[in-house]
Amino acid sequence: xxxxxxxxxxxxxxxxxxxxxxxxxxxxxxxxxxxxxxxxxxxxxxxxxxxxxxxxxxxxxxxxxxxxxxxxxxxxxxxxxxxxxxxxxxxxxxxxxxxxxxxxxxxxxxxxxxxxxxxxxxxxxxxxxxxxxxxxxxxxxxxxxxxxxxxxxxxxxxxxxxxxxxxxxxxxxxxxxxxxxxxxxxxxxxxxxxxxxxxxxxxxxxxxxxxxxxxxxxxxxxxxxxxxxxxxxxxxxxxxxxxxxxxxxxxxxxxxxxxxxxxxxxxxxxxxxxxxxxxxxxxxxxxxxxxxxxxxxxxxx
Amino acid sequence: xxxxxxxxxxxxxxxxxxxxxxxxxxxxxxxxxxxxxxxxxxxxxxxxxxxxxxxxxxxxxxxxxxxxxxxxxxxxxxxxxxxxxxxxxxxxxxxxxxxxxxxxxxxxxxxxxxxxxxxxxxxxxxxxxxxxxxxxxxxxxxxxxxxxxxxxxxxxxxxxxxxxxxxxxxxxxxxxxxxxxxxxxxxxxxxxxxxxxxxxxxxxxxxxxxxxxxxxxxxxxxxxxxxxxxxxxxxxxxxxxxxxxxxxxxxxxxxxxxxxxxxxxxxxxxxxxxxxxxxxxxxxxxxxxxxxxxxxxxxxxxx
Numbered sequence: 280x281x282x283x284x285x286x287x288x289x290x291x292x293x294x295x296x297x298x299x300x301x302x303x304x305x306x307x308x309x310x311x312x313x314x315x316x317x318x319x320x321x322x323x324x325x326x327x328x329x330x331x332x333x334x335x336x337x338x339x340x341x342x343x344x345x346x347x348x349x350x351x352x353x354x355x356x357x358x359x360x361x362x363x364x365x366x367x368x369x370x371x372x373x374x375x376x377x378x379x380x381x382x383x384x385x386x387x388x389x390x391x392x393x394x395x396x397x398x399x400x401x402x403x404x405x406x407x408x409x410x411x412x413x414x415x416x417x418x419x420x421x422x423x424x425x426x427x428x429x430x431x432x433x434x435x436x437x438x439x440x441x442x443x444x445x446x447x448x449x450x451x452x453x454x455x456x457x458x459x460x461x462x463x464x465x466x467x468x469x470x471x472x473x474x475x476x477x478x479x480x481x482x483x484x485x486x487x488x489x490x491x492x493x494x495x496x497x498x499x500x501x502x503x504x505x506x507x508x509x510x511x512x513x514x515x516x517x518x519x520x521x522x523x524x525x526x527x528x529x530x531x532x533x534x535x536x537x538x539x540x541x542x543x544x545x546x547x548x549x550x551x552x553x554x555x556x557x558x559x560x561x562x563x564x565x566x567x568x569x570x571x572x573x574x575x576x577x578x579x580x
Numbered sequence: 581x582x583x584x585x586x587x588x589x590x591x592x593x594x595x596x597x598x599x600x601x602x603x604x605x606x607x608x609x610x611x612x613x614x615x616x617x618x619x620x621x622x623x624x625x626x627x628x629x630x631x632x633x634x635x636x637x638x639x640x641x642x643x644x645x646x647x648x649x650x651x652x653x654x655x656x657x658x659x660x661x662x663x664x665x666x667x668x669x670x671x672x673x674x675x676x677x678x679x680x681x682x683x684x685x686x687x688x689x690x691x692x693x694x695x696x697x698x699x700x701x702x703x704x705x706x707x708x709x710x711x712x713x714x715x716x717x718x719x720x721x722x723x724x725x726x727x728x729x730x731x732x733x734x735x736x737x738x739x740x741x742x743x744x745x746x747x748x749x750x751x752x753x754x755x756x757x758x759x760x761x762x763x764x765x766x767x768x769x770x771x772x773x774x775x776x777x778x779x780x781x782x783x784x785x786x787x788x789x790x791x792x793x794x795x796x797x798x799x800x801x802x803x804x805x806x807x808x809x810x811x812x813x814x815x816x817x818x819x820x821x822x823x824x825x826x827x828x829x830x831x832x833x834x835x836x837x838x839x840x841x842x843x844x845x846x847x848x849x850x851x852x853x854x855x856x857x858x859x860x861x862x863x864x865x866x867x868x869x870x871x872x873x874x875x876x877x878x879x880x881x882x883x
Contacts, residue, residue, distance in 0.1 A: 282704045319683055323691050326677060329751075330694045333709045336720060352718030397601030401703060406587075406594040408673060420609065424862035425812060425832055428839045429619055430610035435628050452608035473587050483588040511700040514815055516696075519840050530704040534819060538709060544712060551708045555701055562700045566693050568698065570759050 341548035363549035376532030395457030639856035678761030696755035707819030765797030
């Protein structure tokens with residue numbers, strides 16, 4: 280359960296001999312067991328290939344010159360061209376899109392998490408009236424209708440159309456499972472802790488913003504990560520809320536780049552790689568954390 | 581319970597922070613949600629200075645009118661086909677992969693990480709990768725097709741586009757489902773299998789009488805998540821086939837095209853009409869997810 284993800288290569292997993300693992304103390308015959316394990320390894324290798332092939336093909340295409348792609352679109356790259364990345368980076372304006380995306384994702388997810396904390400704690404602890412009704416409202420926030428039209432109208436009428444602040448506020452308010460997760464986690468923290476904190480002269484604000492977060496780091500990061508994935512992936516809301524290109528997130532920038540350089544597949548692939556690379560890097564370091572977060576959020580939801 | 585809220589002396593700080601958080605969510609999330617219903621009875625437009633009139637049920641009448649009906653029925657059909665196929669395939673394949681990766685295999689953590697990868701990459705990157713793979717003139721899929729003497733426009737082929745979109749959606753969605761199933765599998769106490777062994781149960785019997793009943797809550801969670809997600813999803817379809825492709829027009833995309841026209845332009849009604857589609861969609865999603873939930877809960881207790 281603790282090995283890092285990217286230490287093995289797909290072929291290694293595929294050719295591994297079926298002798299690993301704890302010998303199963305089962306009544307099934309040994310030959311059948313080995314046959315079954317071999318099948319398992321074969322299927323696993325197939326799954327890995329299905330998932331890695333598209334990515335490797337992307338890298339392969341990104342390294343080709345336009346000429347080489349035209350001559351041999353699917354073969355392995357012969358003379359790698361790193362200039363594609365430079366060209367894509369410059370023509371696609373990805374530095375600014377990436378900066379926008381990082382800003383939107385970080386600020387909106389952080390705001391959303393703080394908002395979730397602010398509303399979930401008093402409800403879970405009964406510090407406001409009618410906690411049951413509020414919990415019901417939190418649950419119903421998971422099943423909201425498609426609000427593209429009203430969100431657009433709201434932004435328009437509040438003078439928030441085509442402003443990063445408007446986009447961030449709208450994205451931050453989509454807290455999803457956040458409040459439910461935090462309230463659920465708080466139920467596992469004994470109330471006596473509140474009383475002890477209060478006894479020591481800790482005010483509610485300090486309790487809420489410095490004392491509790493230390494105790495609830497896992498669930499707060501889950502809420503943050505879940506919302507961050509949502510913001511990072513958004514393309515439609517950005518399309519309807521921004522008219523100026525300077526505000527675009529990287530999803531929209533990349534999509535637009537595709538529209539401009541429709542048939543220059545090497546350049547497009549390089550651009551895609553530029554967007555994907557930081558994500559892969561983050562994933563490499565946070566993989567176990569991210570996976571655990573998504574499960575925690577999904578199962579609660 | 582009743583006297584616990586005097587722990588922190590003054591109650592107003594708790595109420596104030598609650599109110600601030602709630603106010604933002606109400607303004608930017610709940611008011612738009614309720615507003616959709618209100619707006620669906622108006623002829624509101626995307627320009628802010630035009631007068632807004634109440635039109636009663638007109639938008640709903642338009643939705644079911646003969647001029648729009650064919651388009652909307654097609655969108656409904658596409659939505660159902662997409663949601664149904666994605667839910668079934670994603671869950672079945674994810675369950676198989678989860679059972680596979682629950683064995684003590686070398687490299688299974690790597691496999692799990694790889695399957696989960698699309699969740700991180702996001703729709704635009706995934707969309708571009710598969711546009712590249714299914715590039716009709718020079719992609720690997722085209723090469724595979726030509727080996728059988730065939731050719732295809734792939735995402736441009738009306739009879740194939742939906743299948744491919746479903747395929748890509750399943751590819752990118754399996755990771756989350758696998759992880760949920762794995763969590764469910766690992767929560768099954770090992771003793772149950774040992775007891776089954778003592779009773780002389782075969783592998784199939786163990787699967788039928790131990791694994792499946794105890795995994796039922798995960799199946800419910802996954803199916804429900806998937807149905808709700810798939811009935812409302814459009815970002816990937818938008819990236820892969822654009823907003824106005826009739827072969828992959830789903831309700832969510834119809835809301836987008838009717839309300840905003842999309843970059844290529846399209847049949848733009850008033851945004852009130854788009855809101856009416858959103859309400860219809862919401863009712864459908866509510867009915868289907870509640871019915872599915874009721875059915876799966878009953879199955880869970882029956883198993």
